[in-house]
Amino acid sequence: MPSVLAEPRIALTMRGLSKTYNGNLALDSLFLQIRPGEIHALLGGNGSGKSTTIKILAGVVQADPGGEIVVGDTVAGVSEWSPARAHAAGLRFVHQQPAVFPELSVAENLALGAGFPRGIGGRIDWPALHVRTKELLAKYDIAATPKTPLGMLRAADRSRVAIMRALQDRDDADSGVLVLDEPTAALPDVEVAHLLDALRSYAAAGQTILYVSHRLDEVLSVADRITVLRDGRKVDTVEAKGLSEADLIELIVGRPLDRVFPPGTSDVTEDAALVIRGLTGGPLRGVDLTLRRGEVLGIAGLLGSGRSELMRMLFGAYPIDAGTVTLDGAPYRPRTPDAAMKAGVAYVPEDRHADALLQGESVRHNLSAGQANHYFRNFVYRHKQERADSQRSISDFLIRTFNDEQPIETLSGGNQQKVVIARWLRRHPKVLLLDEPTQGVDVGARSEIYQLIRKATDAGTSVILVASEPEELAHSSDRVAILRGGRITAVVEQPMDAHRLTELMNSTEGSP
Numbered sequence: 001m002p003s004v005l006a007e008p009r010i011a012l013t014m015r016g017l018s019k020t021y022n023g024n025l026a027l028d029s030l031f032l033q034i035r036p037g038e039i040h041a042l043l044g045g046n047g048s049g050k051s052t053t054i055k056i057l058a059g060v061v062q063a064d065p066g067g068e069i070v071v072g073d074t075v076a077g078v079s080e081w082s083p084a085r086a087h088a089a090g091l092r093f094v095h096q097q098p099a100v101f102p103e104l105s106v107a108e109n110l111a112l113g114a115g116f117p118r119g120i121g122g123r124i125d126w127p128a129l130h131v132r133t134k135e136l137l138a139k140y141d142i143a144a145t146p147k148t149p150l151g152m153l154r155a156a157d158r159s160r161v162a163i164m165r166a167l168q169d170r171d172d173a174d175s176g177v178l179v180l181d182e183p184t185a186a187l188p189d190v191e192v193a194h195l196l197d198a199l200r201s202y203a204a205a206g207q208t209i210l211y212v213s214h215r216l217d218e219v220l221s222v223a224d225r226i227t228v229l230r231d232g233r234k235v236d237t238v239e240a241k242g243l244s245e246a247d248l249i250e251l252i253v254g255r256p257l258d259r260v261f262p263p264g265t266s267d268v269t270e271d272a273a274l275v276i277r278g279l280t281g282g283p284l285r286g287v288d289l290t291l292r293r294g295e296v297l298g299i300a301g302l303l304g305s306g307r308s309e310l311m312r313m314l315f316g317a318y319p320i321d322a323g324t325v326t327l328d329g330a331p332y333r334p335r336t337p338d339a340a341m342k343a344g345v346a347y348v349p350e351d352r353h354a355d356a357l358l359q360g361e362s363v364r365h366n367l368s369a370g371q372a373n374h375y376f377r378n379f380v381y382r383h384k385q386e387r388a389d390s391q392r393s394i395s396d397f398l399i400r401t402f403n404d405e406q407p408i409e410t411l412s413g414g415n416q417q418k419v420v421i422a423r424w425l426r427r428h429p430k431v432l433l434l435d436e437p438t439q440g441v442d443v444g445a446r447s448e449i450y451q452l453i454r455k456a457t458d459a460g461t462s463v464i465l466v467a468s469e470p471e472e473l474a475h476s477s478d479r480v481a482i483l484r485g486g487r488i489t490a491v492v493e494q495p496m497d498a499h500r501l502t503e504l505m506n507s508t509e510g511s512p
């Protein structure tokens, strides 16, 4: 018997997977096959069922009866599938909101993924655990010690720890499947490149990978095959080779999209909304920057350049050591986010889950959060108005939800992000600070969000935008400031291109 024939040609089969949430069909009889050693990308708009598929596979969400999952020799009906069976079958997961524990150390977080190394008598072998963690941190190039509490790391590093945790016992694996739900969403470009290299080398060593992403360039560069979902149904499974981004967009959205980024048309005045001089603190060593009224000012900088710290300082959420800021000509030095909001400054943070959402509350409530005064008039809470406003936001921002009373955590990841952006844009802030606003947002909604940002700038809001993708910065900003070594080293005007921005971010030109 030639061994070639005995070799399984399919690593994983999902057959007839469906999921109904409160009478709403989120996934409709999905059939999907993953070949051994391939990198298979799962694409689709926000709320199209990608995470649902992956959660079913992981055994954490129970599919509707009738479906079947086949991994290697394991054939199971969905009703008998469980996290333990998924693990035993060799499936490893990094979820969209990975269950990492910020208050525990990096080492403890790793141990939770693989079981603590036990010494004599079953006690946790701390020295061994720390040695192993140190090796892994070096291998994955993460600047932390085993004892660093995970919460001290920035969002990008936290997701790298989650990936490292999933991969830690799969080093020599050529069976099973590694499943990643948007592993690169929170990572800046350089690190995405590192991670993709790592994925490629795992695949080359025989590891099968299924992964979800909204970054089409990345998918085209790394995936062998691509499956696209739309509204819970499979559109197609296609070979990645020879496909263009436009082809993918058409599969995802269902029609061609003229442009992903709307043209920059804002009427920028010379009028300054925000003037920053010598701002110092944390990684920043004297930032000088002027934000003009009605402009979108992009900030380009590598990981650790202080992009997020700059935003948080302007929002009263990070200590300022020295320097001055004026807002509309008046001194501005917020000591708390509350003070910043009162002064008309709004902030959409990078880490939306920790900072921005009211867990357990409805979509409507999350949209109007912080606006209770606005709805409270003459001792009457204007519920009707609040409902009408929330309906409008849902349709403006293409938020996919069954109704606005749905708890926020039951929305798909990208739709949660839209709620956060909608909330702040509704308040017509003077200055809007956006940190990675389209992270995890699908390609269709992305262009809508930028159009809504343009609408806001036309109405007089001024925007500072941090985005990791130079492409996105170049297309959606009026100007882009380059942040390097704690200072602004250049300000680029339109017309600009992504290539030039990348060069400036990495060059030593003009740096101290």
Ligand SMILES: Nc1ncnc2c1ncn2[C@@H]1O[C@H](COP(=O)(O)OP(=O)(O)OP(=O)(O)O)[C@@H](O)[C@H]1O
Pocket (backbone or CB within 6 Å): 021, 022, 026, 044, 045, 046, 047, 048, 049, 050, 051, 052, 053, 096, 400, 401, 402, 409, 410, 411, 412, 413, 414, 415, 440, 442
């Ligand atoms: N626990 C839940 N209760 C109710 N509805 C849910 C729940 N979880 C998911 N849904 C709904 O199921 C649909 C599919 O969601 P899913 O998370 O699979 O989308 P996704 O493709 O991963 O989107 P994204 O790109 O935004 O992450 C969405 O409409 C979502 O609101």
Ligand SMILES: [Mg+2]
Pocket (backbone or CB within 6 Å): 050, 051, 052, 096, 181, 412, 413, 414
């Ligand atoms: Mg998802």
